[in-house]
Amino acid sequence: MLRDYLRVLRRRKWIFLQAVVIVPVAVVLLAIRQTPLYQASAEVLLKNEDLAASLTGTALQTYQDPIRLVQTQADLARVPAVAQQVLEVAHVPGMTPSSFLAASSVSARQDADILEFSVTDRDAGVAARLATEYARQYTIYRYRLDTAAITSALKEVQGRIRELGPAARGSPLYASLVDKEQQLRTIAALKTSNASLVRPAHGAAQVRPRPVRSGILALGLGLVLGLALAFLKDTFDTRVRSAEEVADELGLTLLARLPEPGRSLRKRNDLVMVTKPSTSEAEPFRILRSNIEFVTLEGGARTIMVTSAVEEEGKSTTAANLALALARAGKRVTLVDLDLRRPFLHRFFDLEVRPGVTDVALGRVDLGKAIARVQLKGSEPKAGSPNGDRPQHTTLSVLTSGSRPPDPGEFVASKALSTILEEVATASDLVLIDAPPLLHLGDAIALSAKVDALLVVVRLKVARRPMLRELRRVLESCAAAPLGFVLAGAELEEGYDYGRYDYYGRAGTSREAEPARRA
Ligand SMILES: Nc1ncnc2c1ncn2[C@@H]1O[C@H](COP(=O)(O)OP(=O)(O)OP(=O)(O)O)[C@@H](O)[C@H]1O
Ligand SMILES: [Mg+2]
Numbered sequence: 001m002l003r004d005y006l007r008v009l010r011r012r013k014w015i016f017l018q019a020v021v022i023v024p025v026a027v028v029l030l031a032i033r034q035t036p037l038y039q040a041s042a043e044v045l046l047k048n049e050d051l052a053a054s055l056t057g058t059a060l061q062t063y064q065d066p067i068r069l070v071q072t073q074a075d076l077a078r079v080p081a082v083a084q085q086v087l088e089v090a091h092v093p094g095m096t097p098s099s100f101l102a103a104s105s106v107s108a109r110q111d112a113d114i115l116e117f118s119v120t121d122r123d124a125g126v127a128a129r130l131a132t133e134y135a136r137q138y139t140i141y142r143y144r145l146d147t148a149a150i151t152s153a154l155k156e157v158q159g160r161i162r163e164l165g166p167a168a169r170g171s172p173l174y175a176s177l178v179d180k181e182q183q184l185r186t187i188a189a190l191k192t193s194n195a196s197l198v199r200p201a202h203g204a205a206q207v208r209p210r211p212v213r214s215g216i217l218a219l220g221l222g223l224v225l226g227l228a229l230a231f232l233k234d235t236f237d238t239r240v241r242s243a244e245e246v247a248d249e250l251g252l253t254l255l256a257r258l259p260e261p262g263r264s265l266r267k268r269n270d271l272v273m274v275t276k277p278s279t280s281e282a283e284p285f286r287i288l289r290s291n292i293e294f295v296t297l298e299g300g301a302r303t304i305m306v307t308s309a310v311e312e313e314g315k316s317t318t319a320a321n322l323a324l325a326l327a328r329a330g331k332r333v334t335l336v337d338l339d340l341r342r343p344f345l346h347r348f349f350d351l352e353v354r355p356g357v358t359d360v361a362l363g364r365v366d367l368g369k370a371i372a373r374v375q376l377k378g379s380e381p382k383a384g385s386p387n388g389d390r391p392q393h394t395t396l397s398v399l400t401s402g403s404r405p406p407d408p409g410e411f412v413a414s415k416a417l418s419t420i421l422e423e424v425a426t427a428s429d430l431v432l433i434d435a436p437p438l439l440h441l442g443d444a445i446a447l448s449a450k451v452d453a454l455l456v457v458v459r460l461k462v463a464r465r466p467m468l469r470e471l472r473r474v475l476e477s478c479a480a481a482p483l484g485f486v487l488a489g490a491e492l493e494e495g496y497d498y499g500r501y502d503y504y505g506r507a508g509t510s511r512e513a514e515p516a517r518r519a
Contacts, residue, residue: 356402
C-alpha cells in the first residue's frame, strides 16, 4: 500500500515538487513585499461590584452569566462614540472613526474578566498610542454609563432646590431635598469605575510580513496541494508504467521484457535473433524462450498464438524472434502467419513470392511445398560450454499467409485451416502463430479455438488501463488460455535501467529468468 503511494509520488514527482517549491516561494515573496504592519494591545479589567448599591442596601441579587457579561462589554467598546472619543484625544491625521474601528478589535479573554484592545497600524508608535487610548476611553465611557442615572437624579434634585429658592429654607420639603442631594452625592462618590486600564500598550509587535511563518504555512499547504495534485493526475492518467501494473490489470504472468528493436533492425525489417543471436541484445528472447519452455512443461501447449490488444504492438517481431530462439535451441518450430489483414512474416525472411497458408487451404499447393525452411547460421551461448560457442545449423519452418482471402474472418474459422494446423502441429515440436489483434475484430477470437495457448504482447507505449481491462475480458472469452504476457517497449518501463543492470550484473539471469510467477 505504502509502496504504491511512493510509486505514485515518484511517478508524479515533478508536479509534486512544483507545488512544494512554488507555493512557499510565491508566498514568501509576496510576504516580503508587503508593507509592514504593527499591532499593539492594552488590557482593561472588568469588575462587577456595586459598592454604592451594597452600602445603601439597594443591590439586586440577580445572576448573570459572566462570559456573557464580558462579551457584552467587548461589544459595547465597539460603539462609534468611543472611537470618536479616541480620535479626538489621539489626533491621528486621516483616520476616521470607521477606519479606526476597522483597524482595531476588542476581544474578551475566555478565562478572565479582561478585555484586550488591539490596534494595528503601519506605525508602531501610533498603534501603541491608539491601543492605550482606546482602552482608556472605554473605561471613561463605561464610568459615564454606570453613573448616568445618579448624575441625572442629582441634577434634578439640585434644580428643585434652586427653584424653591432661599426663602423656603427651613421648610420640611427643602430639608428633605437637601437630605436627598447629600445621599446622591455619597452614592456618586462611592460609585467606582467598573472598568480600569490595567495594562497600557508597551510598544507594538510586527504582525506583517512574517515571511518565516508564512513560508512554513505555505510549505504545509504546498505539501498537501502537491500530494493532491499528484494523486489526482495519477487517477486521471490511464497509462501504465510497469510490467507489474500490466500483470495486475491482465491477471497474467510476465514472461519477458522486450525492448524496442534497434533502428537499423527496424529499417531493414531484420530480427535480432537473425543478425545478433548471441549478443546481449538477444538475451530477452532467450529469457522468453526459457519461460515459454517452463510454462509449457505441464500444459503441453504445442500451438501458441501470439496476439495483442491492438495493432502495432510487436506481435510479428516477437513471434519471429521467439520462433528463432526456440529453433536455435534445437526445437522443431513452425511459424505461421495468420494475421491475414496485415501479414508481415514474409518480410522478415524475404519470402515475398512464396505461396502461403491460404493457397494450401485452396488446394493450390501442397503444405510441404508452401512451408519455407529458413537456415539458421551462427551460434549462441550454451550453458555449460567453456567458451559459449557451439556452432548449430538448424532450420526454422515458416508458413507465410499467402494470397489474401476475401473474408479473413471466415478463413480463420474454416475447417480447412484446422486441418492444416493439425498437420503442421504433428510435424513440429511447437507451432507459433502470428495472429491479428484481439480487440475490434473477431478473427483472433475465432482463431483461439484452433490453438492450445495464447501469448499476449503488450506494448507499454500504447497500453492504457481501459484497453487492458477490455483485453482481459476478451481473453477470458477465448477458447485457449494465455500462457502469460511479454512487455514490448520495455525500455520505457519505470526503473527499467535497474532491471538492465540485473541482466548484466548477474550474467544471464534476470528477474524474468525466475520461474514465471502468477501476478
Ligand atoms: N519489443 C518491442 N518493443 C517495442 N517496439 C517493438 C517491439 N517489437 C516490435 N516493435 C515495433 O513495433 C512496430 C510493429 O511491430 P510488429 O509488426 O512486430 O507489430 P505487430 O503487432 O505485428 O503489428 P501489426 O498489428 O501490424 O501486425 C514496429 O515498428 C516494430 O519495430
Ligand atoms: Mg504483425
